[in-house]
Amino acid sequence: MRSWWIRTEAGAMKLEMREVPVPRPGAGQLAVRIRAAALNRGEFIAGHGLHAAGAAARPAGFEASGEVTAVGEGVAGFAVGQRVMGRCDGAFAEHGLMQAGEAFVVPEALSWEQAACAYVTYLTAHDMLIAQGRLRAGEWMLVTGISSGVGVAALQVAKALGARVMGTSGSPAKLQRLQAMGLDVALATRAPDFVPAVLEASGGRGVDLVVNTVGGSVFAACVEALGFEGRLATVGYVDGVVRAELDLMALHKKRLQLFGVSNKMRTVRHRVDAAAEFRRDLLPLMEAGRVVPLVDQAYPFEALDEARRAMEAGAHLGKIVLRVD
Template sequence: MKSWWIRTAGDGMAVELREVPPPRPGPGQVAIRIRAASLNRGEFIAGHGLHAASAPARPAGFEAAGEVTAVGEGVVSHRAGDRVMGRCDGAFAEHGCMQAVEAFPVPAGMAWEQAACATLVYGTVHDCLIAQGRLAAGEWLLVTGVSSGVGVAALQVGKALGARVIGTSGSAEKLERLRGMGLDVALQTRTSDFVPAVLQATGDAGADVAVNTVGGSMFAACVEALGFEGRLAVVGYMDGIVRAGIDLAAVHKKRLQLFGVSNKMRKLEHREQAARAFERDLLPMLADGRLVPVVDQVFPFAELPAAQACMERSQALGKIVVRMD
């Protein structure tokens, strides 16, 4: 089968197409014929992303949707022909394997392209807003880089939970589109100058939860923009900055909670717990249309490098997907 592999190349990540044997499902796994797979920015950040700089090439991709072709030992929850979506190591390929507990049924009527990006970003947002963020109805949510995949999902989940959402983006066009999805306060900026506007919007109370998808350049401003007992989720490093100073006095007097959201060091047992929480809290919203994955562009499988370039230029609103022929 055809499979894209990824490796560090200088200050970037390079992909190459290989011919490899189809994988076989191990115990607790399902094998799938992949129909679509989504790009996740963390995989394409060199140095501090999901791949160490010195690591050898490995199969690329982490999320896919397709039909089950075989099940491994002990799997009774799935059978051949089931339409599933979820985490899939080596997703940019014609075939792949998923842990059965992370293979969710594709909601009726959902396109393959949407299903391919319906689990990882919403699972990440569940961690940000529900599991750790404890976002409640009526609270203020601040999202930096709100037009990113995680940013758009955070906007949707935040609104579904009854929160009011403030989002930053450098694109006026993207912000206008996001207003149509419920964005309450749109701040057009690519810098950390948004604090006064956040305080004004919240009546000087500050945000209750902040999701920083951008990185270190926004960290201090997010701390400043939080209110009493605010919670800050550190998610990504689009700016490439992984270090930032901490205003300990602000953390102390405002009783802030700062936490990271990452799958990099999670063991399978942690992933299984997260999968059950996603299935309980967010899968019903995907099934009934309260949450709709936003797919900006779809590329053919053979054009993964072009899809990667599009993502690295931050051209998309929401997710970028590759579709198998």
């Protein structure tokens, strides 16, 4: 079968196509004929930690949808021919393996492309908004870089929870589309100059939760935008700025909570436990059509490098997907 592999070379991520054997499922695994796979920005950032410099190439991609072709020993609740979605290491391939604990039956209304990006991003949103962020109905949430895949997922989940949402983006056109999806306050900026507008919209008290997908360049402004007992989730640093000053007085007097959102150090056990929470809290919303993954564009299997460049250009809204026909 055909499979895309990735490695770090001269400070950049390089892709190459290989012919490899079709994998066979071990205990607790599902073999899947992959139909679509989602791109996730972190995998393609050199030095991000997913691929060590100088390390050997490894199969690329880690989220997919497809049909079950075989069931490993000890697996219950899945059958050959079922449509499934979930985490899949080496997802940019014609066949792959999923751990049964991180696989889900695809809701009937979702396409292959929507199902391919229905897990990792929304699992991240669950971590930010529910598991750690404790977002409640009526609260305010601010998302910097809200047009990203994680940002759109956060918007959808927050609205399903009954919260109110502000978001920043450098694209007024993207913000207009997100307003149609429930965005309450659109802030057209890429700079850390949004605090006055946030305070005005929130009646001067600040927001209850900030999701920072941008990075250190807006960190101080995120802290300033928080209200009493506010929470700040750091989920990415697309600006490349990984260090920032912290206003300890604000942290102290406003009783703030700052937390990170990452899967880098999670074990399989951690991931399976998180998957169970996704199954309990978010999968029913997808099955009911209240949360629908937003696919910006789907590329053919051979065009992964083109899809990667499109993602890095940042012109998309939602997710970019690889179609594995």
